[in-house]
Amino acid sequence: MIAYLQHLTKNALDTETLKQVQQHIVTKTYKNKEIIGTTDILSRNLYFIESGLTRVFYSTEIKDVTFYFMKEKDFYISVESIYQNSTSRCGIEAIGETVVSRIDFDFINRLLGKTPEFASMKESLFVDYIIKTNERLHFAKFTTPKERLGHIMATQPELFNQVSVSYIASYLGMSRETLSRLRGEIST
Template identity: 30%
Template sequence: MKPDALTEDFFRYQTQTQTFAKGELLSQQNTYNRNVYYMENGLARTFYFEKGKDITTNFYSEGNSFGSIDTIFNNVPSIYNIEALEESTVTFCDYKKLEELCSVSLTSANFSRFLLGNIMTQMSKRISSLQHMTAKEKYAQLLEENPNIILRAPLGMIASYLGISQETLSRIRSEI
């Protein structure tokens, strides 16, 4: 589908591309961040704090779209942080501006649906894995779908993402 002039102008003037340093926050919990992000290059994660520990909820590498869905759709401060785990180049825009464009551009509306569909699919798969898979199955799925995460993210973050201890992760890794 060829972009229309409105969509081209939007991507030229309403999006930003920024490089974030390793450890830099793209979004901080308890804030209203309405940006939708696209990972050009690098690795980021979403996480929150519970009982003094940070809990990783997702990883985003090249080609992934992400954002603070709780803020975007419910207009509440996000409970999540988004952190660059390595130097990351990200393109982003304000979701409200994208919605305004969608009201006048079918091409953009279709793109927005595609973007949100990807985010919802990621969330659905994540919830399903947490509810129905064993730790070993979750690790095997991570290896199959995102093998680069294993090489790029610290093991403690991977363990918290899988909902297991680092010791359990080490045992699973030695069995595979």
């Protein structure tokens, strides 16, 4: 996480600030299907995927739904917890062995007042988050199932080797059977 923060702030963080951040980071290796962050809790953490792959999910009474996947160098926060002081709707689950660092978001906010580079980085991360959320919304609402699958096959083909078909089907908003049928149509 430290190296990536340095990259995002264009190496502008001083040694003392880096030392403070390093002291607050907790890094853990998770096994396949291990829960990193649960739903229905107040989460004040910023998560950073050091290596591996995760899925962000939410659960309903009927089913578990994959919202999106996160890979190396992706950040995650519970927007509901951080900005609305309410429980998180989403959880995070490791897919395969995954290394994740976390840091208390309130600590990062305290640094914002002291370190302008962090304020710039935070704005950059939130712009990226808004763009990705907008893309996910467009993807889910304004494309056909076949277009969604074609897009994933073209842009993230590695998912099919790393992620269960159930998770991919859930992410694409279709059944496993529909996914298999459409994948066959696209491949031929």
